[in-house]
Amino acid sequence: MCELFAMSSRVPATLGFSLERLARHGGAEGPHRDGWGLAFYEGADCLLLREPRPASESPLMQFMEHQGLRTKLGLCHIRLATFGALALRNTQPFARELSGRMHVFAHNGDMPTLADLQAKHPARFSPVGDSDSERAFCGLMTALAPVWDDVWGEVPDLTTRLAVIADYARELRALGPANFIYSDSDALFVHADRRTQPNGQLSAPGLYLLQRYCWRTAPELQEAGVNLCSIRQDVALIASVPLTDERWEPLGEGDLIALRDGLCFGADGRQVEPERVAGRQPMPLA
Template sequence: MCEIFAMSSRFEENISTSLDEFSRHGGSTSDHKDGWGIAFYEEGDVHLIRESQAASASSYMEFIRNREFNSKTFICHIRKATQGEVTLRNTHPFVREMSGKMHVFAHNGKLAAFDQEQKLSGRFQPVGESDSEFSFCYLLDALAPLWQSGSVPELGKRMDVISQFAKKIRSYGPANFIYADGDALFVHGHERMQADGKIAPPGLFKLCRFCQSEKSPSTAKTELQNSGSKVQQVSLFASVPLSGEEWTRLESGELLAIRDGRVIMEENSSGDRETCHQATALLSAPE
């Protein structure tokens, strides 16, 4: 089964060292050899780099690590093919433009027959044959009415649509996904194949970190920086922990909205939703 990894931070950050461990999962320490990709935001657009070969042997991956690209939002994926050929067109993350914003999606799981039983409007069409790209197009169809005005829709309304989408695809199989719309990062945990071969939770792990010194000790291998009174915060999400730190499990069906490295809204598996007022207050505090 595939693996996904994402980062949201308050200030621009690089993930070159965390990417080292993640890329080794792409063919070196695991069997995820069927492609890899990374998407990250810069100046309102998205850099997208993908290959249909193992990440562990990729010269492109080496280039990214050496270049140390900076961004506030990264989404990465390494693929073990379950549907669709091993080709570039079936390689995550997938990117589409809607209402002048770049939308990015990566999925971990297999949604059996979802693309056969569900229909698309025609506005967004998959380029490849993967169930993941089809589900992304389906999600964008559902979100499109909210974006008609051209401005960023209210967060709660976006959460409503994404929550319904998550609930629907969970009935088809493992539905771990990470989606970004240029404003917020949305993370949904479900279940995945565990070491014992069983499909079970957790499907994703999270790690949230502050830095209150110029450079903090980092077993998570992220360079968290502090400029004056500007305290950096980084939230990491991964299919499996990428370090020896205390990553926490996402509940099956848990949905998070993250902005600037902080969880700003969360919904549990029962559908109960909470706006994280403390995070909002921290974000708006004078610097």
């Protein structure tokens, strides 16, 4: 199966340490040699980088590990192909525009009968490649499109979006493992399901969550004339498997959460207070 990674933070941060750990699984320490992709958000737009080659052997990935952009919202995927050819068109994350925003999606799991589900939905969005993951994304976008059409130029209510995603995810789970991360630039939505575990069993957890906060200096604010020497940084990380020796929280089968500015919101749209350890941080925030 593929591996997913995502970050949501209060202030922009780099992903270098986590990317380096994840890239090792993309060929050097794992079988995920069939492609990788990164999405860095800046407001409503995002920079999308993808290659149908092992992440551990990619000079571009190595460059992003050391010189990557600062972002408040980033997604990453390393691929172990099960459906679709080894090609750029099947390399995740996938992206589509809707209501003037870039929407990005990455999936881990197998859903061979997904075409049957898509027959229920109008084909407003169509896949470029032939993977089940992109089909899942197109179906999700089709389901969400009316919500965004109703508030063109604005962001729909978080609970409304969560409800649509929950209904669609429920259908996906019936077809096979459906771990996915999806962002509409405003929030990062995380749906956890089952995953093939080291013992060969298909079971939860399919994703893990790590939430931390720390205080960091802010020289860029001083340069802008703001008299503030430090700011609080909230960070939430999502990964298919823990990337550090910290206390990652396993998500249960069917769990759906939203992350915004490093904070976590449950399926009802209410903020979930994380367990916080002062003075610790999940990743370098340089």
